[in-house]
Amino acid sequence: MNQVVAKASAERRFQTFLPAMFGGIALFLSLVGLYGWMAYSVQQRTAEIGIRIALGAQPGNVMRLVLKPGSGLAVTGIALGFAGVWCVTRLMTSLLFEVKPTDTLTFFGVAILFCAVALAACYVPALVPPASIPWWRCATNSIRQKWTTRVAYCIESE
Secondary structure (H helix, E strand, C coil): CHHHHHHHHHHHHHHHHHHHHHHHHHHHHHHHHHHHHHHHHHHHCHHHHHHHHHCCCCHHHHHHHHHHHHHHHHHHHHHHHHHHHHHHCCCCHHHCCCCCCCCHHHHHHHHHHHHHHHHHHHHHHHHHHHHHCCCHHHHHHHHHHHHHHHHHHHHHHC
């Protein structure tokens, strides 16, 4: 009896496995693309980030500076994904069993998963700037001292 049921549902299982596999591949490709874009962006801004660090920017501020564009891109992607999925689920109603096409739990679960993956993809390049700026540790104290002296002089002269 189990073999008969397995044979009867094999085509449906394949029809549901295929979109799930393509969705997983799409998630992986978006992760790689977002990571590549963030790594390139951080590489282009290395000098700016180094100057900010040398002038006393806290690591959290530098992290926010790098994470903000990536998280904005992720939120935009999620919003466009919601709109696209809302339209496409109407076509997939024949493949869904005991699940509404607009299942909110699934929608928000996937959105949270994509947010977590996107933040992970943005977090790795955000750790790179201090490591890629070898002079910042040596120059930090002297530049800070010069900068604070100049700022103090400007404040006193006013």
